[in-house]
Amino acid sequence: xxxxxxxxxxxxxxxxxxxxxxxxxxxxxxxxxxxxxxxxxxxxxxxxxxxxxxxxxxxxxxxxxxxxxxxxxxxxxxxxxxxxxxxxxxxxxxxxxxxxxxxxxxxxxxxxxxxxxxxxxxxxxxxxxxxxxxxxxxxxxxxxxxxxxxxxxxxxxxxxxxxxxxxxxxxxxxxxxxxxxxxxxxxxxxxxxxxxxxxxxxxxxxxxxxxxxxxxxxxxxxxxxxxxxxxxxxxxxxxxxxxxxxxxxxxxxxxxxxxxxxxxxxxxxxxxxxxxxxxxxxxxxxxxxxxxxxxxxxxxxxxxxxxxxxxxxxxxxxxxxxxxxxxxxxxxxxxxxxxxx
Amino acid sequence: xxxxxxxxxxxxxxxxxxxxxxxxxxxxxxxxxxxxxxxxxxxxxxxxxxxxxxxxxxxxxxxxxxxxxxxxxxxxxxxxxxxxxxxxxxxxxxxxxxxxxxxxxxxxxxxxxxxxxxxxxxxxxxxxxxxxxxxxxxxxxxxxxxxxxxxxxxxxxxxxxxxxxxxxxxxxxxxxxxxxxxxxxxxxxxxxxxxxxxxxxxxxxxxxxxxxxxxxxxxxxxxxxxxxxxxxxxxxxxxxxxxxxxxxxxxxxxxxxxxxxxxxxxxxxxxxxxxxxxxxxxxxxxxxxxxxxxxxxxxxxxxxxxxxxxxxxxxxxxxxxxxxxxxxxxxxxxxxxxxxxxxxxxxxxxxxxxxxxxxxxxxxxxxxxxxxxxxxxxxxxxxxxxxxxxxxxxxxxxxxxxxxxxxxxx
Ligand SMILES: Cc1ncc(C[n+]2csc(CCOP(=O)(O)OP(=O)(O)O)c2C)c(N)n1
Ligand code: SF4
Ligand SMILES: [Mg+2]
Numbered sequence: 001x002x003x004x005x006x007x008x009x010x011x012x013x014x015x016x017x018x019x020x021x022x023x024x025x026x027x028x029x030x031x032x033x034x035x036x037x038x039x040x041x042x043x044x045x046x047x048x049x050x051x052x053x054x055x056x057x058x059x060x061x062x063x064x065x066x067x068x069x070x071x072x073x074x075x076x077x078x079x080x081x082x083x084x085x086x087x088x089x090x091x092x093x094x095x096x097x098x099x100x101x102x103x104x105x106x107x108x109x110x111x112x113x114x115x116x117x118x119x120x121x122x123x124x125x126x127x128x129x130x131x132x133x134x135x136x137x138x139x140x141x142x143x144x145x146x147x148x149x150x151x152x153x154x155x156x157x158x159x160x161x162x163x164x165x166x167x168x169x170x171x172x173x174x175x176x177x178x179x180x181x182x183x184x185x186x187x188x189x190x191x192x193x194x195x196x197x198x199x200x201x202x203x204x205x206x207x208x209x210x211x212x213x214x215x216x217x218x219x220x221x222x223x224x225x226x227x228x229x230x231x232x233x234x235x236x237x238x239x240x241x242x243x244x245x246x247x248x249x250x251x252x253x254x255x256x257x258x259x260x261x262x263x264x265x266x267x268x269x270x271x272x273x274x275x276x277x278x279x280x281x282x283x284x285x286x287x288x289x290x291x292x293x294x295x296x297x298x299x300x301x302x303x304x305x306x307x308x309x310x311x312x313x314x315x316x317x318x319x320x321x322x323x324x325x326x327x328x329x330x331x332x333x334x335x336x337x338x339x340x341x
Numbered sequence: 342x343x344x345x346x347x348x349x350x351x352x353x354x355x356x357x358x359x360x361x362x363x364x365x366x367x368x369x370x371x372x373x374x375x376x377x378x379x380x381x382x383x384x385x386x387x388x389x390x391x392x393x394x395x396x397x398x399x400x401x402x403x404x405x406x407x408x409x410x411x412x413x414x415x416x417x418x419x420x421x422x423x424x425x426x427x428x429x430x431x432x433x434x435x436x437x438x439x440x441x442x443x444x445x446x447x448x449x450x451x452x453x454x455x456x457x458x459x460x461x462x463x464x465x466x467x468x469x470x471x472x473x474x475x476x477x478x479x480x481x482x483x484x485x486x487x488x489x490x491x492x493x494x495x496x497x498x499x500x501x502x503x504x505x506x507x508x509x510x511x512x513x514x515x516x517x518x519x520x521x522x523x524x525x526x527x528x529x530x531x532x533x534x535x536x537x538x539x540x541x542x543x544x545x546x547x548x549x550x551x552x553x554x555x556x557x558x559x560x561x562x563x564x565x566x567x568x569x570x571x572x573x574x575x576x577x578x579x580x581x582x583x584x585x586x587x588x589x590x591x592x593x594x595x596x597x598x599x600x601x602x603x604x605x606x607x608x609x610x611x612x613x614x615x616x617x618x619x620x621x622x623x624x625x626x627x628x629x630x631x632x633x634x635x636x637x638x639x640x641x642x643x644x645x646x647x648x649x650x651x652x653x654x655x656x657x658x659x660x661x662x663x664x665x666x667x668x669x670x671x672x673x674x675x676x677x678x679x680x681x682x683x684x685x686x687x688x689x690x691x692x693x694x695x696x697x698x699x700x701x702x703x704x705x706x707x708x709x710x711x712x713x714x715x716x717x718x719x720x721x722x723x724x725x726x727x728x729x730x731x732x733x734x735x736x737x738x739x740x741x742x743x744x745x746x747x748x749x750x751x
Contacts, residue, residue: 054557058422069565079555081425082564083418084444090415094378094422095555097406101377101428105404107547108427113557131418134411 005139007227008100011054011112013220019213027053031073037245039235039252040064040120040148042209047116047146048078050216051223055114056099058083058091060128062120063155064148088119088145089131092228096141114223115143121163122153125190136198136228144222144229147190150237158240162188165260166314167307168299170240175302186314191232192327195266203229205265205274210236210252214275218265225267234261242298254293257285259315262326271324281325290315357535363526366494366533367433367459367519368393370501372403373541377428380408380416384438385471386523387461391433413438417445417456424454425563427550429505432456435523436463439477449516450485450579452564453553455508456516457501462626462677463523464716472717473522475625475678479654479689485579487517487586488655490625494531497521499597499605502536502545506593509548512585522677524717525627536601544600586656609658612665614640615647620732621666622711623649624675625690628720632675635725646729657693663701666694666708670736673709673728675720685743688712707735713747724748 016022027048034041044064048055057080059065065082068075083091096115103110119128124147132145152170153159159172160183169175173182195204203225207215215233222229236251238244243251255261256276263277272278279285290312294300303311323330361369367390371379381391397403406423410416413434420430434442439460449456460478464470478488487508491497497519504517521527555563567575587609594608605611613629614636615621622632632648639646649665651658666672676688683692687710698705711728714720724747735741 056426056555056557066566069562071565071567071571074562074565076562077560079557079560080562081422081555083422084414084448086414087418087445090410090418091422093408093415094419095426097378097408097419098423098426098428098430101404101406101423102426105375105377107377108556130411131415134415138408 005227007140008103008142009112010142010224010226011052011114013050013052013224015217015220016213023049025049025053027055027077028075029077031070031075032068033070034063034067035239035245037238037248038063039209039248040150040237041068043146043148043215043233043235044068044118046209046212046216047118047219050219051114051116053078054111055116056081056095058088058095058115058117060088060091060117060119060123061085061155062123063150064118064120066155083117085123086127087131088117088124088128089133089135092117092143092145093135093138093141096143100141112142116146116223117143118146118148120154121147121149121151122161125149125163125188126161132194132230133197136194136201136230139200139227141228142226144219144231146219146231146233148233148235149190150235150240152237152240154237154240163190166311167303169302170299180302180304181307189329191230192329194230196328199269200227201229202227203265203267204231206232206234206261206263208234208252208256208261208263210249210256211263211275214263221265221267240299242301243296247296251293251296254288254296257288258290258293259287259319259326260290260293264327266327271327273326277326287319356537358532359535360530361494361533362389362528362530363494363497363521364389364461364528365393366498367501367521368397369535370498371431372397373536373538374429374502374505374545376403376405376431378406378408378420378423379431380410380419382410382413382416382434382438384413384435384463385461386463386527387433387435387438387459389527390459390461413442414445417442417449420456421445421449421452421454424456425452425550425555427548427554427556429509429548430456431458433459433461435461436477437466440465440480443480446481446486447484453514453579453582454516455514455548457504457508458516458518460518460520461523461527462520470716472524473626473677474715475520475689478518478520479678481518482655482689485515485583486655487515487653488520489517489653490520490651492526492627492629492650494526494529494533497526498533498535499601499603502541503590503593503597506545507586507589510589511549511551513582513589514553515579515582515586520626522627525630534603540600544596583656587658590653590656607661609653609661610665611650611652613648613650615649615665617645618647618669619645620671620673620729620736621647621649621669622673622675622725622728622732623651623694624677625651625654626677628675628677628714631720631722632725635722638722639726639729644729651690654690654693657697659697660701662694663697664703666698666706667701667703669706671707671709671732673711673732675711675713675728677714679712679715685710687744707741709735709741710744711747712744718748721748
């Protein structure tokens with residue numbers, strides 16, 4: 001059969017075999033001014049460590065732009081360019097297309113160059129959704145879109161986004177005596193939506209840098225497999241989530257272990273639960289109650305027991321009722337139906 | 342189209358003539374300029390250019406990444422990023438499509454991206470109207486875009502080549518939008534000389550992003566957070582680049598004449614029957630067509646009237662234009678745009694002309710504004726007669742309204 005996808009080779013980035021095997025070189029170094037305990041900054045560091053030096057990074061507006069690229073003290077060792085808040089998809093596509101045209105036409109050396117565009121949850125799951133979606137339908141361009149999800153518009157002072165958890169206190173949803181729960185929308189299922197909605201996209205994954213090696217190897221797989229790919233990273237944010245910065249790593253673990261943040265990958269249409277999520281699903285470790293996770297964060301400090309129960313029931317639903325736990329939120333009608341009397 | 346493709350095959354060495362529309366002429370320019378990345382999104386009337394581009398690509402005539410985007414914002418962002426890694430790019434839009442891309446249009450000159458775009462000028466919604474108005478392209482007038490209006494398919498093709506040459510000059514590195522009046526130019530066929538590829542290659546060097554190239558071999562950080570510490574110095578660099586455009590445009594037109602053997606005279610504005618004129622009308626784009634007919638007619642009646650067609654709106658040729666307009670007793674500017682609430686409620690072009698004259702050393706004839714031909718409404722002979730009469734009155738020192746709507750239903 002004819003091939004309809006016209007793609008150039010990618011770099012072959014084998015998975016790292018262990019933490020001790022990681023390269024020492026850093027491509028995201030000092031010079032940034034993110035908050036103490038900022039997990040998103042760690043994602044940036046691990047992302048380019050995983051990708052290596054032959055990489056171009058595009059970053060949409062948000063904390064990882066504003067705090068990372070102060071003029072004359074950029075923390076980026078690899079070439080880096082700002083893109084607009086909703087443009088991560090277009091930045092990835094345009095950069096990949098430019099390189100591809102120039103290489104094909106012999107105007108620059110033909111070699112695989114990683115193209116990574118990152119965006120926050122506001123830039124990705126809200127404003128940039130259309131452009132990311134479009135890019136994931138273009139099979140001919142090698143690029144990765146990484147959405148670092150600190151669960152708010154953090155840079156503008158912590159406002160709720162479509163990715164902010166139910167009930168969270170943000171500067172646009174502060175609880176008051178008349179309305180305790182100002183934000184009653186459930187978090188978008190971004191990775192599931194990207195995987196289900198873009199059948200020719202070869203790789204979608206969720207990560208959390210509390211599990212660094214897992215995250216980095218997902219990034220390497222996404223860059224190696226070819227075509228446009230998408231990774232959704234959950235990043236504890238001490239400022240927005242309101243906790244002591246020392247707990248960032250632990251909060252990431254709690255998000256996974258309470259089942260709030262399932263780790264999985266969809267590779268060529270095959271879904272695989274990964275890491276601790278796989279172990280929970282296999283009942284090798286218990287799924288912790290969400291209370292342990294919520295009460296560690298000031299943004300949920302106004303929650304009553306009822307609120308926590310509601311939150312727990314929604315997470316349980318995700319694990320027990322979703323067609324594919326954590327990934328695809330459809331229910332099988334047949335199971336829910338009562339038998340005819 | 343097939344015919345066009347055939348002619349293109351033989352044209353490498355010799356100029357050819359083809360009967361094509363303004364949109365098609367721009368598509369041919371993209372082929373001649375060997376553009377690397379083109380993005381499309383449908384909106385009338387500019388979209389015809391992308392229909393031709395798509396055929397050039399499918400016929401193997403144009404080797405580029407041709408991407409149909411999911412909206413104009415992405416359309417312009419994609420090429421912006423392709424240009425940053427060294428690709429020659431082309432894009433375009435019309436009316437509200439151009440407005441939808443506004444954020445991308447804002448950052449493109451700020452990033453010193455030498456994008457060339459076509460604006461098929463169209464009325465902004467609402468209410469719906471497909472026809473020409475210039476408010477779309479004019480919205481970017483303060484941002485660092487070079488803006489040029491053309492009035493024939495030939496000029497569209499030639500100006501596209503000139504636009505690449507100027508935009509990609511390292512002294513400039515600013516984007517350029519070529520405005521083509523919707524329908525009157527985008528959809529009207531005319532005989533066009535298609536220059537030989539070899540001549541184009543001589544005229545238009547390869548785009549070299551140089552020190553600003555985003556590539557692992559040149560690992561720079563582009564558009565960092567600068568705040569009040571540096572933003573003024575960086576804006577000032579854009580100011581300086583725009584200041585240099587006048588000289589670089591002149592150079593490009595001179596080289597164009599040398600290599601292609603055709604001349605546009607003064608690159609910035611065209612004067613028609615102005616040598617002995619008492620008064621002039623002026624405007625941009627295809628307005629020139631009814632204007633020239635009307636002027637020939639009125640000249641037969643003994644009225645000494647001329648027409649000035651402004652080609653380059655950015656950079657605005659203030660000094661040269663003021664000097665030229667100072668020769669006349671009164672000037673009537675025909676605005677195919679509006680600027681509600683602006684001084685005297687005049688149109689955008691009028692304001693620029695008045696500003697240019699105010700600070701110029703020479704005589705300052707009165708400048709009347711005529712808002713006319715909006716939404717593609719025809720500018721008729723009676724319309725032009727009315728405007729002329731009013732300008733004559735002003736020339737005689739009789740007070741006239743500074744802004745008049747012409748061709749309006751009574
Ligand atoms: C078009 C546009 N609208 C609004 C803004 C203001 N803005 C700057 S950063 C930011 C927050 C982005 O949030 P997110 O993408 O989640 O990144 P984070 O700041 O959380 O890292 C916003 C809203 C902008 N830069 N551009
Ligand atoms: S607000 Fe959150 S995401 Fe932003 S720098 Fe601070 S910790 Fe990082
Ligand atoms: Mg965020």
